[in-house]
Structures are given as structure tokens and as C-alpha cells.
Amino acid sequence: MKLPDYFQQQAAYHAWAMRRLLDDHIYLLTDVDYRRNVGLFFRSIHGTLNHLLVAETIWQARFIDGKSPLMALNAELEADRGKLTEAISAASLRWAEWLGGNDLTKQDAMLNYNRSDGQATSLPYAQTLGHVFNHATHHRGQITAALTAMGQVSPELDWVRMLQLQAIG
Numbered sequence: 001m002k003l004p005d006y007f008q009q010q011a012a013y014h015a016w017a018m019r020r021l022l023d024d025h026i027y028l029l030t031d032v033d034y035r036r037n038v039g040l041f042f043r044s045i046h047g048t049l050n051h052l053l054v055a056e057t058i059w060q061a062r063f064i065d066g067k068s069p070l071m072a073l074n075a076e077l078e079a080d081r082g083k084l085t086e087a088i089s090a091a092s093l094r095w096a097e098w099l100g101g102n103d104l105t106k107q108d109a110m111l112n113y114n115r116s117d118g119q120a121t122s123l124p125y126a127q128t129l130g131h132v133f134n135h136a137t138h139h140r141g142q143i144t145a146a147l148t149a150m151g152q153v154s155p156e157l158d159w160v161r162m163l164q165l166q167a168i169g
Contacts, residue, residue: 003126004104010133011096017157018052018092021140022085025147025155034081038146042074045146048139049084053077055139056091058116059132064098068114095132 001009026034026045035046042048054075061067078084107126115121140157148154 003107004099004102007104007126007129008096008099010130011099013159013162014133014136015089015092015096016162017140017159018136019089020157021143021155022089025152026081026085026143028152029147029150031081033150038149040142040146045143046081046084047074047076048143048146049088050074050076050078052136052139053084053088053091055132055135056088056094060091060094060098062111062113063129063132064094070114070118071116073116092136 026049029045033045035044037043038045040048042051051073054071054073054077057077058069058071061069078087104126109125110122111125111128112120112122137157144154144157
């Protein structure tokens with residue numbers, strides 16, 4: 001598999017897993033459980049979802065728009081659960097749209113950007129794009145652990161599960 005195809009698969013998985021988590025599990029939570037400090041790095045499921053939207057916003061600005069927004073990683077971009085889940089879903093779909101029109105000719109180049117604290121940084125383009133999808137997987141894992149600890153059914157979000165469902169058709 002060529003690297004652009006791999007990233008297309010990652011983008012498809014990213015959108016699938018996010019939608020599955022949001023549609024099938026987050027809406028079931030009471031507002032108390034959704035906002036409760038459950039010991040995650042960003043405290044609550046709400047805080048973690050906001051962080052995921054912040055990350056999508058920052059990384060899409062860097063990769064797609066060539067900009068480096070200064071934004072706190074714990075910023076609350078959307079207080080309303082419904083609007084937040086819609087924004088995350090739309091952002092997760094944007095990767096596939098962008099990758100579909102991008103030949104990744106820069107895949108062996110460096111991505112130059114300013115970190116959230118303003119410090120100039122340069123990292124390998126392809127590996128950093130890989131980080132975007134890995135980062136979201138990490139935080140979805142935290143959320144599923146929190147759901148399980150609350151007695152909720154944990155979503156099955158493995159990439160291989162998406163591939164199996166695609167094969168079944």
C-alpha cells in the first residue's frame with residue numbers, strides 16, 4: 001500500500017470511529033456523567049471531546065491552511081454537546097476530503113509550523129500527519145475507558161473492525 005492510500009484509510013477510519021463513538025455512545029450519557037471529572041487528562045468526556053476539536057482545528061490549520069493558530073489545548077470551543085459532536089464529525093470528515101485532493105507530494109518534506117506556545121517547529125510531514133490520527137485514537141481510548149468505568153457499553157472502535165464491516169458489505 002502506498003503512503004497516500006494508507007493515509008486515506010486512516011482518514012476513513014478516523015471519521016468512522018469518531019462517528020461511531022459520538023452517535024452510538026456519547027448521546028446516551030446523562031449530562032452529569034458527560035461533564036463529570038472522571039480523571040481523564042482533560043478531566044471529563046466533554047473536556048476530552050473539546051480537546052479533540054481543538055486538535056482537529058489546530059492540525060487542519062497547519063496541514064490544510066498553512067497556518068499556526070495559537071490556541072490553548074484545553075480551550076472549550078463548544079459548550080453545547082450536540083454542536084460539539086457535529087463540529088467534531090465535520091472536522092473528522094475534512095481530512096478525507098483534503099487527502100482525496102492532495103497527492104501528498106510533500107510526504108518526504110518537513111512540516112513547518114508554530115506550536116501552541118508560539119515556538120517555531122519543524123517535523124517530518126508524513127509522520128506528523130500520522131500523529132494526527134494516532135492522537136485521536138488515544139483520546140477515543142480514554143473516552144471508551146471512562147464509558148466502561150461508568151457502566152456503559154464500550155464501543156468497538158478497532159480499525160480492523162471497520163475493515164471487517166467493510167468486507168461484509
